[in-house]
Amino acid sequence: MVRFRKSITIAPGIKLNLSKSGVGLSGGIPGLRWNIGPQGLRFTANIPGTGIYEERRIGWSAIRGDPDEKDQPEQPAKLEVPPPRQGLLTGGPERRFREGCVAYIDDQRDEAYAAFAELVEDGHHLGDSRYMQAWTGWTLGNNEVAADVYADLLAWEGEPLPGDDDSLVTAYLPGGVVDVPITDFASITLPLDMRLVPFAMAELLQEAEDTDGAIHVLEQFTTQMPDARLLQLSLAEIYYHAGRYDALFDFVADQAGGLENEDNVSLEMMYYWARALTEAEFYDAAKDVYIRAIRKEKDRDPDLRNLLQYARADMFERWGKRADARRYFEKLFAQAPGFLDVVDRVKHLQSEDT
Numbered sequence: 001m002v003r004f005r006k007s008i009t010i011a012p013g014i015k016l017n018l019s020k021s022g023v024g025l026s027g028g029i030p031g032l033r034w035n036i037g038p039q040g041l042r043f044t045a046n047i048p049g050t051g052i053y054e055e056r057r058i059g060w061s062a063i064r065g066d067p068d069e070k071d072q073p074e075q076p077a078k079l080e081v082p083p084p085r086q087g088l089l090t091g092g093p094e095r096r097f098r099e100g101c102v103a104y105i106d107d108q109r110d111e112a113y114a115a116f117a118e119l120v121e122d123g124h125h126l127g128d129s130r131y132m133q134a135w136t137g138w139t140l141g142n143n144e145v146a147a148d149v150y151a152d153l154l155a156w157e158g159e160p161l162p163g164d165d166d167s168l169v170t171a172y173l174p175g176g177v178v179d180v181p182i183t184d185f186a187s188i189t190l191p192l193d194m195r196l197v198p199f200a201m202a203e204l205l206q207e208a209e210d211t212d213g214a215i216h217v218l219e220q221f222t223t224q225m226p227d228a229r230l231l232q233l234s235l236a237e238i239y240y241h242a243g244r245y246d247a248l249f250d251f252v253a254d255q256a257g258g259l260e261n262e263d264n265v266s267l268e269m270m271y272y273w274a275r276a277l278t279e280a281e282f283y284d285a286a287k288d289v290y291i292r293a294i295r296k297e298k299d300r301d302p303d304l305r306n307l308l309q310y311a312r313a314d315m316f317e318r319w320g321k322r323a324d325a326r327r328y329f330e331k332l333f334a335q336a337p338g339f340l341d342v343v344d345r346v347k348h349l350q351s352e353d354t
Helices: 092-105 109-122 126-139 143-155 168-172 196-207 211-221 228-241 245-256 264-279 283-294 302-319 322-335 342-352
Strands: 006-011 014-019 022-029 032-037 040-047 052-059 177-181 187-191
Touching: 092 109, 092 126, 092 168, 109 126, 126 143, 126 168, 126 196, 143 196, 177 196, 187 196, 196 211, 196 228, 211 228, 228 245, 228 264, 245 264, 264 283, 264 302, 283 302, 302 322, 302 342, 322 342
Parallel strands: none
Antiparallel strands: 006 014, 014 022, 022 032, 032 040, 040 052, 177 187
């Protein structure tokens, strides 16, 4: 049976991650993270909010020495904070905000957080200050504070919002972007504006094991944001791992608008959809989703395709169709012999046939 996704701290800064997609390890410090999982190795280094980031993925195919691993693109240059603006309305609070931005870019996160928290406490530039306080707080590991400040920002009805033309974030961190992981297979590069908030909130709430809160945030935003497909993917993943299959069924029917293998995002959503159908024992429907998902191979993540092929074989075994299960597990073994526990699954099915 598919188990609920869980992270277990096994040493300071190191977690053992358990999910149906496999067992992995993750760790690091704010600004530098690593992950070892079924799809390979991933290293993420960043100075959040500055536009400086780097994510390096090394798939198991590259580790085995396959020649088709692509070079990583060049990373953006470091941002520079513009000089203070001149004008009658440019006073001490704005200068303090700029000081926080300078400290942040220089990786002085404690100083940056102190500046933004001071501005929030004094009621200055609440949209921009809350945004940066939450973001810097998260990088310092102050997750509970970050979540509360994000919630205050979402409830705030003032202007301007971070990222608006006349916001301080736009003025002093122009061109800033952050790379946000969505799932093990998907990430998005976002500018420093309100589009970042639902992703950050959902991640913070999941880290706090508040699944209901994360779902609530994502449900609110899935139809409101330009990057709705990735929000939908994040929500589909949470529904699946939380075992909320009925909610996932309704979500795919009502909001995702039906699924076809158009790109890696839709392919991963089809994976969660098919797994939920399998859990509900709607095997014929799950089989149809797998056929449509696996049919197209070009420009698709090979590890994601392997995961779908593994799940299809697992579905046939649960369905009681062991000959089909063995055939598909053996096919996956021929393509990726080290993928998850495919060796053991093949041996088990072969032993039952002897």
